[in-house]
Amino acid sequence: MSQQKEPIRVLITGAAGQIAYSLLYQIGKGDVFGQDQPLYLHLLDIPAMMGVLEGVVMEMMDCAMPLVCGVVPTADPVEGFRDVDAAFLVGAMPRKEGMERKDLLAANVKIFKVQGQALDKYAKKTVKVLVVGNPANTNALVCSKYAPTIPPENFSAMTRLDQNRAQAQIAARLGVGVDAVKNIFIWGNHSSTQYPDARHGVVKKGNDDIKMIDALPDQAWLQDQFVTTVQKRGAAVIAARKMSSAMSAAKAACDHMRDWWLGTPDGSYVSMGVLSDGSYNTPPGVIFSFPVGIKDKKWTILQGLSLDDFSKGKLEQTGQELIEEREEAFSVCAD
Structure with a gap:
């Protein structure tokens, strides 16, 4: 391994938790920032988790990873956020039984307001911030609002897990490997209103790229079972596992940041929750998941896709939810 590159600093919040446990190994071995990129890991959690975090640090040491x-394990946001180049904001209050989404929103908005302020004060202005903790879209928006000296395009919410779920469902339906399927998109919120869209997808069979509408003409399945399976997958995992998606969420976070850091191949697009500019008649000023292409660490929303009435209706529904979340979140912040 070449040590010529300057080390970067990578922050993971909620670092003693389940998602981070899977995430850290992938980051440490070079799956995200490259096999030649040395790094320092900043591991932030609450004071009550410092004992557990100590064990995680021991394991990271015992992995003996050259990169x-x-x-840096810490409960101090100053130490955690200082000079970081990339941040995985995983830590958030989990949804408990009987808790309404708005209760979750109120609790987490305050956490992400504080984290935005810490990013603004201590992180590099070029920091790339990925919000994983739910409600991820609105948490990312709040975080950005309270970090006014960092460009808003440097904040994104994770919908890559939903994209990976959708891609796997399509691959299974077609009887192909997941790597044969591309350009399956997630629109809107990382919630049950999200819209998984396979209409622009492509499947590789032999040497040919076949449009999804030709490879999988079953519109009824695409508009019903496929959409609801992806929308409710997180709840299905919790019901089966009695715990939320951790391994798959960590993998998706790595996929998201890797593509943001290293770029996407020409003709391939990925789903990211980013600040809406009103593309596709979406509400501007919310964090909305779009298909994006990425080059030189900058994302660009894919333009010019045709949307049918079914798709337009789904985008409108999820956009409305994001407007409501934004209003609620900012009213909580103002308290």
């Missing part, structure tokens, strides 16, 4: 130059 990991050092690990």
